Amino acid sequence: MEILKTTDLSKYYSHNGTVTKAVDHVNISICKGEYVSIIGQSGAGKSTLLNLLCGLDKSDAGKVFIKGTSIYDEGKNLTVFRRWNIGLIFQSYNLMPFLNVWENIILFLGIDGKSLGKVFAYELLECLELSAKKSSFPEELSGGQQQRVAIARALIMKPSIVLADEPTVNLDSKTGSKVFRLLLDVCKRFDQTLLIVTHNEMLAKEADTIIRAVDGTAVCLVFSVMTYWNSYRSLEKRRLWKKRGNIMLNIWM
Numbered sequence: 001m002e003i004l005k006t007t008d009l010s011k012y013y014s015h016n017g018t019v020t021k022a023v024d025h026v027n028i029s030i031c032k033g034e035y036v037s038i039i040g041q042s043g044a045g046k047s048t049l050l051n052l053l054c055g056l057d058k059s060d061a062g063k064v065f066i067k068g069t070s071i072y073d074e075g076k077n078l079t080v081f082r083r084w085n086i087g088l089i090f091q092s093y094n095l096m097p098f099l100n101v102w103e104n105i106i107l108f109l110g111i112d113g114k115s116l117g118k119v120f121a122y123e124l125l126e127c128l129e130l131s132a133k134k135s136s137f138p139e140e141l142s143g144g145q146q147q148r149v150a151i152a153r154a155l156i157m158k159p160s161i162v163l164a165d166e167p168t169v170n171l172d173s174k175t176g177s178k179v180f181r182l183l184l185d186v187c188k189r190f191d192q193t194l195l196i197v198t199h200n201e202m203l204a205k206e207a208d209t210i211i212r213a214v215d216g217t218a219v220c221l222v223f224s225v226m227t228y229w230n231s232y233r234s235l236e237k238r239r240l241w242k243k244r245g246n247i248m249l250n251i252w253m
Protein backbone atom coordinates (compact mmCIF):
# COMPACT_ATOMS: atom_id res chain seq x y z
CA MET A 1 0.00 0.00 0.00
CA GLU A 2 1.34 3.42 -1.01
CA ILE A 3 1.65 5.74 1.98
CA LEU A 4 3.54 8.71 0.53
CA LYS A 5 3.77 10.09 -2.96
CA THR A 6 5.19 13.27 -4.45
CA THR A 7 4.47 14.67 -7.88
CA ASP A 8 7.05 16.99 -9.43
CA LEU A 9 7.86 18.41 -6.00
CA SER A 10 10.02 21.53 -6.33
CA LYS A 11 11.45 24.21 -4.07
CA TYR A 12 13.67 26.99 -5.39
CA TYR A 13 15.45 29.76 -3.51
CA SER A 14 16.49 33.03 -5.17
CA HIS A 15 19.28 35.18 -3.82
CA ASN A 16 20.94 38.09 -5.69
CA GLY A 17 19.66 36.79 -9.00
CA THR A 18 20.96 33.26 -8.39
CA VAL A 19 18.41 30.47 -8.17
CA THR A 20 19.17 27.41 -6.02
CA LYS A 21 17.08 24.40 -6.96
CA ALA A 22 16.97 22.84 -3.48
CA VAL A 23 14.35 20.30 -4.60
CA ASP A 24 13.72 19.92 -8.30
CA HIS A 25 10.85 17.89 -9.76
CA VAL A 26 11.08 15.02 -7.31
CA ASN A 27 8.69 12.10 -7.81
CA ILE A 28 8.79 9.42 -5.16
CA SER A 29 6.46 6.71 -3.98
CA ILE A 30 6.90 5.03 -0.59
CA CYS A 31 4.97 2.05 0.75
CA LYS A 32 3.62 1.20 4.20
CA GLY A 33 6.13 -0.26 6.60
CA GLU A 34 9.17 0.57 4.49
CA TYR A 35 12.45 1.90 5.85
CA VAL A 36 13.78 4.56 3.49
CA SER A 37 17.11 6.32 3.89
CA ILE A 38 17.91 9.64 2.23
CA ILE A 39 21.58 10.29 1.73
CA GLY A 40 23.58 12.88 -0.17
CA GLN A 41 26.23 15.55 0.15
CA SER A 42 25.79 18.68 2.20
CA GLY A 43 23.49 21.11 0.37
CA ALA A 44 21.99 18.41 -1.86
CA GLY A 45 18.48 19.18 -0.63
CA LYS A 46 17.79 16.42 1.94
CA SER A 47 16.41 18.61 4.75
CA THR A 48 14.43 20.75 2.33
CA LEU A 49 12.86 17.58 0.92
CA LEU A 50 11.97 16.30 4.39
CA ASN A 51 10.45 19.65 5.39
CA LEU A 52 8.33 19.62 2.22
CA LEU A 53 7.18 16.06 2.88
CA CYS A 54 5.74 16.98 6.27
CA GLY A 55 4.41 20.38 5.21
CA LEU A 56 6.68 22.40 7.52
CA ASP A 57 7.74 24.11 4.30
CA LYS A 58 5.56 24.67 1.23
CA SER A 59 6.61 23.73 -2.28
CA ASP A 60 6.86 26.18 -5.17
CA ALA A 61 5.39 23.48 -7.40
CA GLY A 62 4.24 19.91 -7.08
CA LYS A 63 2.32 18.04 -4.42
CA VAL A 64 2.79 15.68 -1.51
CA PHE A 65 0.20 13.00 -0.86
CA ILE A 66 0.11 11.15 2.46
CA LYS A 67 -2.39 8.31 2.62
CA GLY A 68 -3.98 9.86 -0.48
CA THR A 69 -4.41 13.32 1.09
CA SER A 70 -2.76 16.25 -0.67
CA ILE A 71 -1.22 17.86 2.40
CA TYR A 72 -0.82 21.39 0.99
CA ASP A 73 -4.55 21.45 0.28
CA GLU A 74 -5.31 20.82 3.97
CA GLY A 75 -4.85 24.53 4.82
CA LYS A 76 -5.57 25.20 8.49
CA ASN A 77 -6.18 21.49 9.11
CA LEU A 78 -2.59 20.60 8.23
CA THR A 79 -1.37 20.87 11.84
CA VAL A 80 -4.00 18.40 13.01
CA PHE A 81 -3.40 16.14 10.00
CA ARG A 82 0.34 16.16 10.72
CA ARG A 83 -0.19 15.39 14.40
CA TRP A 84 -2.18 12.26 13.56
CA ASN A 85 -0.31 11.01 10.53
CA ILE A 86 3.32 12.13 10.66
CA GLY A 87 5.85 11.60 13.43
CA LEU A 88 8.74 14.07 13.35
CA ILE A 89 12.18 13.53 14.86
CA PHE A 90 14.89 16.17 14.64
CA GLN A 91 18.57 16.49 15.53
CA SER A 92 17.66 18.51 18.61
CA TYR A 93 15.28 16.72 20.91
CA ASN A 94 12.92 19.66 21.56
CA LEU A 95 11.66 18.24 24.87
CA MET A 96 9.72 20.37 27.35
CA PRO A 97 12.27 20.98 30.15
CA PHE A 98 9.62 21.37 32.86
CA LEU A 99 7.88 18.07 32.04
CA ASN A 100 9.19 14.65 32.99
CA VAL A 101 9.71 11.80 30.53
CA TRP A 102 6.18 10.42 30.88
CA GLU A 103 4.57 13.87 30.58
CA ASN A 104 6.66 14.71 27.52
CA ILE A 105 5.58 11.50 25.82
CA ILE A 106 1.85 11.77 26.52
CA LEU A 107 1.70 15.55 25.93
CA PHE A 108 -0.57 15.32 22.90
CA LEU A 109 -2.74 12.40 23.97
CA GLY A 110 -6.34 13.51 24.29
CA ILE A 111 -5.81 16.51 22.02
CA ASP A 112 -8.08 17.34 19.01
CA GLY A 113 -11.09 15.84 20.79
CA LYS A 114 -9.87 12.30 20.24
CA SER A 115 -8.52 10.22 23.04
CA LEU A 116 -5.90 7.51 22.89
CA GLY A 117 -5.30 5.10 25.73
CA LYS A 118 -2.06 5.16 27.68
CA VAL A 119 -1.35 1.45 27.14
CA PHE A 120 0.66 2.23 24.01
CA ALA A 121 2.70 4.83 25.94
CA TYR A 122 3.75 2.11 28.40
CA GLU A 123 4.61 -0.15 25.48
CA LEU A 124 6.81 2.58 23.94
CA LEU A 125 8.55 3.20 27.28
CA GLU A 126 9.35 -0.50 27.39
CA CYS A 127 10.47 -0.79 23.76
CA LEU A 128 12.69 2.29 23.99
CA GLU A 129 14.15 1.17 27.32
CA LEU A 130 12.88 4.21 29.19
CA SER A 131 10.70 2.62 31.89
CA ALA A 132 13.25 3.32 34.63
CA LYS A 133 13.46 6.99 33.59
CA LYS A 134 9.72 7.65 33.49
CA SER A 135 9.85 10.34 36.20
CA SER A 136 13.13 11.96 35.20
CA PHE A 137 13.34 15.41 33.69
CA PRO A 138 15.19 16.06 30.39
CA GLU A 139 18.19 17.69 32.10
CA GLU A 140 18.69 14.46 34.09
CA LEU A 141 18.98 12.38 30.89
CA SER A 142 21.84 11.62 28.52
CA GLY A 143 21.60 12.73 24.88
CA GLY A 144 20.66 9.21 23.77
CA GLN A 145 17.93 8.97 26.41
CA GLN A 146 16.55 12.37 25.42
CA GLN A 147 16.41 11.34 21.79
CA ARG A 148 14.59 8.12 22.76
CA VAL A 149 11.99 10.25 24.59
CA ALA A 150 11.66 12.39 21.44
CA ILE A 151 11.16 9.19 19.42
CA ALA A 152 8.46 7.97 21.80
CA ARG A 153 6.73 11.35 21.56
CA ALA A 154 6.87 11.17 17.76
CA LEU A 155 5.33 7.69 17.76
CA ILE A 156 2.69 8.10 20.46
CA MET A 157 -0.12 9.08 18.04
CA LYS A 158 0.66 5.96 15.98
CA PRO A 159 1.48 7.95 12.83
CA SER A 160 1.70 5.88 9.68
CA ILE A 161 4.86 7.69 8.62
CA VAL A 162 7.84 8.86 10.65
CA LEU A 163 10.28 11.44 9.25
CA ALA A 164 13.64 11.84 10.94
CA ASP A 165 16.32 14.40 10.04
CA GLU A 166 19.72 13.11 11.15
CA PRO A 167 18.34 11.93 14.53
CA THR A 168 21.63 10.51 15.77
CA VAL A 169 24.04 13.19 14.54
CA ASN A 170 24.53 14.69 18.02
CA LEU A 171 25.23 11.33 19.67
CA ASP A 172 28.47 9.37 19.83
CA SER A 173 28.57 6.53 17.33
CA LYS A 174 27.79 3.75 19.84
CA THR A 175 24.80 5.58 21.36
CA GLY A 176 23.70 6.72 17.91
CA SER A 177 23.66 3.15 16.61
CA LYS A 178 21.68 1.95 19.64
CA VAL A 179 19.10 4.75 19.32
CA PHE A 180 18.85 4.11 15.60
CA ARG A 181 18.37 0.37 16.13
CA LEU A 182 15.57 1.02 18.64
CA LEU A 183 13.91 3.47 16.23
CA LEU A 184 14.07 0.95 13.42
CA ASP A 185 12.80 -1.91 15.58
CA VAL A 186 9.90 0.07 16.99
CA CYS A 187 8.84 1.30 13.50
CA LYS A 188 9.00 -2.25 12.12
CA ARG A 189 7.08 -3.59 15.09
CA PHE A 190 4.22 -1.13 14.63
CA ASP A 191 4.37 -1.28 10.81
CA GLN A 192 5.28 2.39 10.48
CA THR A 193 7.04 3.80 7.45
CA LEU A 194 10.35 5.42 8.36
CA LEU A 195 12.11 8.04 6.22
CA ILE A 196 15.43 9.06 7.63
CA VAL A 197 18.02 11.58 6.46
CA THR A 198 21.42 10.34 7.50
CA HIS A 199 25.11 10.73 6.75
CA ASN A 200 25.76 7.38 8.39
CA GLU A 201 26.35 4.92 5.54
CA MET A 202 26.11 1.87 7.79
CA LEU A 203 22.61 2.86 8.86
CA ALA A 204 21.60 4.03 5.40
CA LYS A 205 22.49 0.86 3.59
CA GLU A 206 20.16 -1.27 5.73
CA ALA A 207 17.17 0.52 4.20
CA ASP A 208 14.58 -1.13 1.95
CA THR A 209 14.89 1.88 -0.34
CA ILE A 210 17.88 4.22 -0.53
CA ILE A 211 17.43 7.65 -2.07
CA ARG A 212 20.42 9.82 -2.89
CA ALA A 213 19.75 13.57 -3.16
CA VAL A 214 21.89 15.14 -5.87
CA ASP A 215 21.59 18.89 -6.44
CA GLY A 216 17.88 18.96 -5.71
CA THR A 217 16.99 15.81 -7.60
CA ALA A 218 16.53 12.41 -6.00
CA VAL A 219 18.09 9.30 -7.39
CA CYS A 220 17.01 5.92 -6.14
CA LEU A 221 19.98 3.64 -5.51
CA VAL A 222 18.16 0.65 -4.09
CA PHE A 223 14.48 -0.12 -4.51
CA SER A 224 12.27 -2.26 -2.36
CA VAL A 225 10.16 -4.48 -4.59
CA MET A 226 7.02 -2.50 -3.74
CA THR A 227 8.63 0.87 -4.47
CA TYR A 228 10.00 -0.44 -7.72
CA TRP A 229 6.61 -1.74 -8.78
CA ASN A 230 4.69 1.41 -7.71
CA SER A 231 7.14 3.72 -9.42
CA TYR A 232 7.19 1.67 -12.58
CA ARG A 233 3.41 1.41 -12.68
CA SER A 234 2.88 5.14 -12.10
CA LEU A 235 5.27 6.24 -14.83
CA GLU A 236 3.56 6.85 -18.08
CA LYS A 237 6.73 7.73 -19.87
CA ARG A 238 8.68 4.59 -19.21
CA ARG A 239 10.94 5.36 -22.11
CA LEU A 240 12.48 8.07 -19.92
CA TRP A 241 13.88 5.50 -17.53
CA LYS A 242 17.61 5.51 -17.59
CA LYS A 243 19.36 2.35 -16.68
CA ARG A 244 22.65 2.83 -14.89
CA GLY A 245 24.27 -0.48 -14.05
CA ASN A 246 22.08 -3.27 -12.76
CA ILE A 247 20.75 -1.74 -9.54
CA MET A 248 20.80 1.98 -10.17
CA LEU A 249 17.87 3.46 -11.99
CA ASN A 250 17.00 7.11 -12.23
CA ILE A 251 13.25 7.32 -11.78
CA TRP A 252 13.11 11.05 -11.27
CA MET A 253 12.89 13.38 -14.21
Ligand SMILES: Nc1ncnc2c1ncn2[C@@H]1O[C@H](COP(=O)(O)OP(=O)(O)OP(=O)(O)O)[C@@H](O)[C@H]1O
Nearest residue numbers: 013020022040041042043044045046047048049213
Ligand atom coordinates in the same frame (compact mmCIF):
# COMPACT_ATOMS: atom_id res chain seq x y z
N1 LIG B 1 15.99 29.29 3.51
C1 LIG B 1 16.86 29.14 2.52
N2 LIG B 1 17.20 30.20 1.76
C2 LIG B 1 18.06 30.06 0.73
N3 LIG B 1 18.65 28.91 0.38
C3 LIG B 1 18.36 27.83 1.11
C4 LIG B 1 17.45 27.87 2.21
N4 LIG B 1 17.36 26.64 2.75
C5 LIG B 1 18.16 25.84 2.02
N5 LIG B 1 18.77 26.56 1.04
C6 LIG B 1 19.69 26.03 0.03
O1 LIG B 1 19.09 24.88 -0.56
C7 LIG B 1 20.06 23.87 -0.78
C8 LIG B 1 19.65 22.59 -0.06
O2 LIG B 1 19.71 22.80 1.35
P1 LIG B 1 19.39 21.64 2.40
O3 LIG B 1 19.49 22.20 3.77
O4 LIG B 1 18.12 21.00 2.03
O5 LIG B 1 20.59 20.61 2.11
P2 LIG B 1 20.99 19.29 2.90
O6 LIG B 1 21.23 18.24 1.88
O7 LIG B 1 20.00 18.98 3.97
O8 LIG B 1 22.38 19.73 3.56
P3 LIG B 1 23.09 19.23 4.93
O9 LIG B 1 23.45 17.78 4.74
O10 LIG B 1 24.30 20.11 5.03
O11 LIG B 1 22.12 19.45 6.06
C9 LIG B 1 21.40 24.43 -0.29
O12 LIG B 1 22.11 24.93 -1.40
C10 LIG B 1 20.99 25.54 0.65
O13 LIG B 1 21.97 26.56 0.67
